[in-house]
Amino acid sequence: xxxxxxxxxxxxxxxxxxxxxxxxxxxxxxxxxxxxxxxxxxxxxxxxxxxxxxxxxxxxxxxxxxxxxxxxxxxxxxxxxxxxxxxxxxxxxxxxxxxxxxxxxxxxxxxxxxxxxxxxxxxxxxxxxxxxxxxxxxxxxxxxxxxxxxxxxxxxxxxxxxxxxxxxxxxxxxxxxxxxxxxxxxxxxxxxxxxxxxxxxxxxxxxxxxxxxxxxxxxxxxxxxxxxxxxxxxxxxxxxxxxxxxxxxxxxxxxxxxxxxxxxxxxxxxxxxxxxxxxxxxxxxxxxxxxxxxxxxxxxxxxxxxxxxxxxxxxxxxxxxxxxxxxxxxxxxxxxxxxxxxxxxxxxxxxxxxxxxxxxxxxxxxxxxxxxxxxxxxxxxxxxxxxxxxxxxxxxxxxxxxxxxxxxxxxxxxxxxxxxxxxxxxxxxxxxxxxxxxxxxxxxxxxxxxxxxxxxxxxxxxxxxxxxxxxxxxxxxxxxxxxxxxxxxxxxxxxxxxxxxxxxxxxxxxxxxxxxxxxxxxxxxxxxxxxxxxxxxxxxxxxxxxxxxxxxxxxxxxxxxxxxxxxxxxxxxxxxxxxxxxxxxxxxxxxxxxxxxxxxxxxxxxxxxxxxxxxxxxxxxxxxxxxxxxxxxxxxxxxxxxxxxxxxxxxxxxxxxxxxxxxxxxxxxxxxxxxxxxxxxxxxxxxxxxxxxxxxxxxxxxxxxxxxxxxxxxxxxxxxxxxxxxxxxxxxxxxxxxxxxxxxxxxxxxxxxxxxxxxxxxxxxxxxxxxxxxxx
DNA sequence: CGTTGAGGTAAGGGTAATCTATTTAA
DNA sequence: ATTAAATAGATTACCCTTACCTCAAC
Numbered sequence: 112x113x114x115x116x117x118x119x120x121x122x123x124x125x126x127x128x129x130x131x132x133x134x135x136x137x138x139x140x141x142x143x144x145x146x147x148x149x150x151x152x153x154x155x156x157x158x159x160x161x162x163x164x165x166x167x168x169x170x171x172x173x174x175x176x177x178x179x180x181x182x183x184x185x186x187x188x189x190x191x192x193x194x195x196x197x198x199x200x201x202x203x204x205x206x207x208x209x210x211x212x213x214x215x216x217x218x219x220x221x222x223x224x225x226x227x228x229x230x231x232x233x234x235x236x237x238x239x240x241x242x243x244x245x246x247x248x249x250x251x252x253x254x255x256x257x258x259x260x261x262x263x264x265x266x267x268x269x270x271x272x273x274x275x276x277x278x279x280x281x282x283x284x285x286x287x288x289x290x291x292x293x294x295x296x297x298x299x300x301x302x303x304x305x306x307x308x309x310x311x312x313x314x315x316x317x318x319x320x321x322x323x324x325x326x327x328x329x330x331x332x333x334x335x336x337x338x339x340x341x342x343x344x345x346x347x348x349x350x351x352x353x354x355x356x357x358x359x360x361x362x363x364x365x366x367x368x369x370x371x372x373x374x375x376x377x378x379x380x381x382x383x384x385x386x387x388x389x390x391x392x393x394x395x396x397x398x399x400x401x402x403x404x405x406x407x408x409x410x411x412x413x414x415x416x417x418x419x420x421x422x423x424x425x426x427x428x429x430x431x432x433x434x435x436x437x438x439x440x441x442x443x444x445x446x447x448x449x450x451x452x453x454x455x456x457x458x459x460x461x462x463x464x465x466x467x468x469x470x471x472x473x474x475x476x477x478x479x480x481x482x483x484x485x486x487x488x489x490x491x492x493x494x495x496x497x498x499x500x501x502x503x504x505x506x507x508x509x510x511x512x513x514x515x516x517x518x519x520x521x522x523x524x525x526x527x528x529x530x531x532x533x534x535x536x537x538x539x540x541x542x543x544x545x546x547x548x549x550x551x552x553x554x555x556x557x558x559x560x561x562x563x564x565x566x567x568x569x570x571x572x573x574x575x576x577x578x579x580x581x582x583x584x585x586x587x588x589x590x591x592x593x594x595x596x597x598x599x600x601x602x603x604x605x606x607x608x609x610x611x612x613x614x615x616x617x618x619x620x621x622x623x624x625x626x627x628x629x630x631x632x633x634x635x636x637x638x639x640x641x642x643x644x645x646x647x648x649x650x651x652x653x654x655x656x657x658x659x660x661x662x663x664x665x666x667x668x669x670x671x672x673x674x675x676x677x678x679x680x681x682x683x684x685x686x687x688x689x690x691x692x693x694x695x696x697x698x699x700x701x702x703x704x705x706x707x708x709x710x711x712x713x714x715x716x717x718x719x720x721x722x723x724x725x726x727x728x729x730x731x732x733x734x735x736x737x738x739x740x741x742x743x744x745x746x747x748x749x750x751x752x753x754x755x756x757x758x759x760x761x762x763x764x765x766x767x768x769x770x771x772x773x774x775x776x777x778x779x780x781x782x783x784x785x786x787x788x789x790x791x792x793x794x795x796x797x798x799x800x801x802x803x804x805x806x807x808x809x810x811x812x813x814x815x816x817x818x819x820x821x822x823x824x825x826x827x828x829x830x831x832x833x834x835x836x837x838x839x840x841x842x843x844x845x846x847x848x849x850x851x852x853x854x855x856x857x858x859x860x861x862x863x864x865x866x867x868x869x870x871x872x873x874x875x876x877x878x879x880x881x882x883x884x885x886x887x
Numbered sequence: 888c889g890t891t892g893a894g895g896t897a898a899g900g901g902t903a904a905t906c907t908a909t910t911t912a913a
Numbered sequence: 914a915t916t917a918a919a920t921a922g923a924t925t926a927c928c929c930t931t932a933c934c935t936c937a938a939c
Contacts, residue, residue: 258893279902279928313893335894336929350926368897383927385897390925398923431899442899447923502901509903
């Protein structure tokens, strides 16, 4: 993730095939590292003590961080070879946990078949990680353990070559933070993080921030800030009412800049009232700028920045000072006007065109960044006359992004890939206009059934409950995320303008999400593999006789593997059900997929799936969803009650799963599906979860013409089986996993418990699962 | 008594979502 | 000509960093 360049240090060895052990199944063997899976679904990494020691505590001149690079074959250094790197770093000084970060670092040609390859592992060592502290309690990042109060601290770290993340927190970071907090709470038996944050003395909460900063490449102070905001219930109160504004004005007169006092009086955070006051100057105009005002603004900007009219000025402007001189507008208004219009106008900018838009996507794709935050907008905007400012370009990007209805729920590389496909498609089918003229109000209108944009990247994702229940260690900890780019219309119409097609097939993207943890099991050198929510593992699809699939890591997507179904017509031509079984290109996934059980399970699944299918047949088409794409994913939705009811059975479900036995009874499934029908009018599904841990199985129901190519994806879930309406026409296919900002979740449920079980504030549902945690 | 760690505060640059007015398409 | 949809522009709630301050323990 945020690790520097790595270097191959050690040997790559072929991995053994799957083998059986008494109670565990050996998934892969690497050198002497073995991944096994016990009957309860826990993944266990066995690492002989001597080797564990090597990883864990090198001599002090060596960084403690190893990077495992799992690659597909011998050409691991070849760029065209998919390579999953795994970074293992100790999580904290107290437990012997490791955090493992996985990234795919190379790609495979898109049409290159990627099946059954021998996987290799290499151990790479990171060259430039942090020094080991005297006690050997080495840290993930010196940055994350530094408070950064002074410029000297910063310079010192910079001089040592450290880099750290700034700006908005990504989902992944928030996720790590949340899971760290949960782990901290659990370890200390504390129910509510607010106890620590707001009630404990500094001394009592000693090490809290430092501990929860593990795995985050952010200054400790930034972590601290984030956590405070997150748990402050006077934050995120929402829009100010006119009454509040009045009161605020009064309080301002009375208390000046004592934001804390003003905030307390209003029941809002200090920074909130401070920010609100910034927006209101009594001398401020609103609405359209007059020519005089614009002229004044330009003069002031040029004057204060010592620039000439016509110069491009996008940085180094003190907007407070500008606003002061302009007189009739606030600093925000001045900034916005200047960066989004005036400067461009004055420097002879040109209009933004369709070509510019495509260009932007292509240029962003070329950057091959894995994280949107890594885009250098200044650079991108340079010399681009239709770009009004880097800031404006970024907001333009946002409107483009919204062409993908669920853009928030897919990773950046997947999004880029999808947008590229979309625009290529538009280019090739100019008659079919799609999102290009329908962006803009995108999300807001996306639920209207008529012709707004229908494009979305479909995600089926398995989630553990990170939630409210005090167990971040629920048994099922290996979520599998499957992102599936598709669109709304009939699957038969593979060249439909609203279908993202690739060689007449539909693109499927399987995402690898970045990190999981190794938790010590108690046996020396043996760790439990544990992911936090929204983190998945890589998958590829094996080919089936009737279906051609290729797997490729996306060019710009170091964290994904993209699988294309190239020949849907094959599917249509076959009268048999086609089972596409996901397995893994890497060590770990195999564990998830547990291919050795899949063959025996397949028949069971087929039966069960057929039952779902028949249950669904009773659905009115519009509630069922007009699917879509030959290998569409059938999802189901349950009400919260149903969900929790179902979850009561999680424990046995998981055990059964890991034994290769289908979890749900057919009745349960049929029941779920039926209930979903009743429920489906309510619109947005609360959660999408698919089920079956063993092998996420995509089954084509090509022989059921009454239903448009329903597909059942079964992946494991700690949530129960939730069926969602899948009507893409009305955009109800929503994110399976809403990786909600914990800040909002926190406020949403009114308690101080954060994290959630995705859409369902029901905090009960991981309790049952907790028992399953196997930590010998 | 100076230093240091662990915060705390205010200021200000910034982003993203949402409103609103205007333009364009149907 | 009328209306609805799309877009651009404006606004606002919230985010994040920086610089400087405080205070208690060593």
